[in-house]
Amino acid sequence: MTERPKLTQFRIEDGREGIIHLVFDMPGRSMNVFSNAAIDDIGAFARWLATSDVRGCVVRSGKASAFCAGADLPEIEAMLDTIRATPAEERIKVTFDHFFRLSQGLRELETSGKPVVAAIAGLALGGGCELALACHFRVMTTAPASVLGLPESLVGLLPGAGGTQRMPRLVGAHQALPILLDGARFDGAAAVAAGAAHKLVPPGEEVAAAERWILGAPDPRQPWDRPDWHPMETTAVSAGIAPQRARRMAETHGHVPAITAILDCVEEGLPLPIEDALAKEMDIFSRLVQRPEPRAMIRSLFVGRVEFEKRQRTDALPQLLPLVLTAVRDALETAEAAARGRGANEAQISEAKAFAGFTPSSTPSAPASPRAAAEGFWFEAPGLGGELARAAEILKAAALATRPYLTLVDGEAERIIDYAAITQLGFPAYTGGPLSLARRLMGPSAPYALSGPDYRSGRTK
Structure with a gap:
């Protein structure tokens, strides 16, 4: 041996x-x-x-x-x-x-x-x-x-x-x-x-x-x-996947590209020999992780959740958490009121919020997300109009309401607050949360906290 x-x-x-x-x-x-x-x-x-x-x-x-x-x-x-x-x-x-x-x-x-x-x-x-x-x-x-x-x-x-x-x-x-x-x-x-x-x-x-x-x-x-294994026929696999693809697109509008990628893996991989199928799966995976959504979701839904639960057990959640949640909630109400002022009715506002990901969609034939580039979120695509523009405006307004707090939190506090906003307010998870999204929208002008005994860690005294 x-x-x-x-x-x-x-x-x-x-x-x-x-x-x-x-x-x-x-x-x-x-x-x-x-x-x-x-x-x-x-x-x-x-x-x-x-x-x-x-x-x-x-x-x-x-x-x-x-x-x-x-x-x-x-x-x-x-x-x-x-x-x-x-x-x-x-x-x-x-x-x-x-x-x-x-x-x-x-x-x-x-x-x-x-x-x-x-x-x-x-x-x-x-x-x-x-x-x-x-x-x-x-x-x-x-x-x-x-x-x-x-x-x-x-x-x-x-x-x-x-x-x-x-x-x-x-x-x-x-x-x-x-x-x-x-x-x-x-x-x-x-x-x-x-x-x-x-x-x-x-x-x-x-x-x-x-x-x-x-x-x-x-x-x-x-x-x-x-020797007796036979891959499935391409047409049979595609026919089985099509209803799921239509349903998932209506539910997510394409904002969660992992869903589409998984369906692509199954549809394109099952008709292939296993060696080729595994390579196909990794090719699709390699393209998926270039997008911002997986990184944002790992950051908030996994790392942020772990940190939130750890700090919650010791009653040491960030001081700013309730303030940020209130700012986001108020900004959503203000954005909705602004949309009404521009002539949008309640159904249109509801669908805009659903498209952005705040609430489930009630429109089976709702549009899919546009893609500006492999590296961009849907709302970063140029030339948005109609419902898409309204949805982007509401989403960005809710995120940018957190701007005053960006220099008061470090990375851990930001992740914790973003996780709370996703789970408590229904802020769209694919964005990573309002603070993360605001930081992206503002670019290099939004530094993390560098000083301050209370807010650098986000802990209460």
Whole structure:
């Protein structure tokens, strides 16, 4: 047997009768996530596994809390900064090469020639779900916390390590789309019924069940790698996707490009062989993350949420939070009154607010967002008129009402307040929140706070 690889986020343990365990157990973390180091580990392990003489591999968590909770979003946010600093003509390639590493590692794992089984006790979300789907067999426990999910769309992203390809291949596009688009989850029973998992066991029995499967000498190939697998016909996939695409466009007006990107992945990927489909998924992902919406949503809906909840527990939310929320609420009312003064009726104002994203749309045939450029929000497109201009005016007025506070908050306080505005006022999440949007609209003239004992951190005394 070749020498075992040196891993930093996983460890290799011996099971019974020639079986090994790949244990995901990030040092110093209560929850496993797919960091860059963990991605490197998967690739190194998969390459070693293919050359080893082990009987098979059980993938499990060393944490009591979960199998894996997804990606390391702060690392992704930092990488997006790097991408923005890259010359424009090189960004797609840099993005593709960086983020495709996990997809490549998981593909090497499932083609290693060794049976690999996931023993899932706890959350398997995002990259954790994609790791499980790249295993040949999945055992889940009956514990309520044991779930499979791909919630990337909720922060403006798409599953970029095979989630848009393996999940619909296993359960069908109809059952996969709520998982991919809405953040829905399969518990153990639902996963087995749908075909996303194979066996359901009581908590504590998942590892033994996984080892028994390997000892049965199973075929170590995924369904899509077997001779009897036939990709779906392009016309059939497109016909199934079309109603969803129309419905989602009416709901979001195209303001959440992750939705369109996920549908593109499914529609364009399912008719392809898996290797080509995974490359297609990453190509679409690489273009999606060039847009401002994913970055804005990661910043507010993930980083801001974590910071908000942490500060809320210690009663240390920013002093300015209620003041900013009041300013935004008042600005919305003023913008609506101004629209009425220019002759807009209540239905037109309601639809303008819906188009901007403040409220659900009641117009099935509502227009889609214009796109000024890959880097711009819809309201930055030139020549807006009619309902679009009215929607942009209301949105910008609500954001710019926060201008007096921009120099009084640091980044953390800004994210916390933006998260609160999204969740408490319904401010459109795709913008990142009112402070973030105001800063973008004002450009370099809107610096962060550089001094002041109270507002630099945003904490109360």
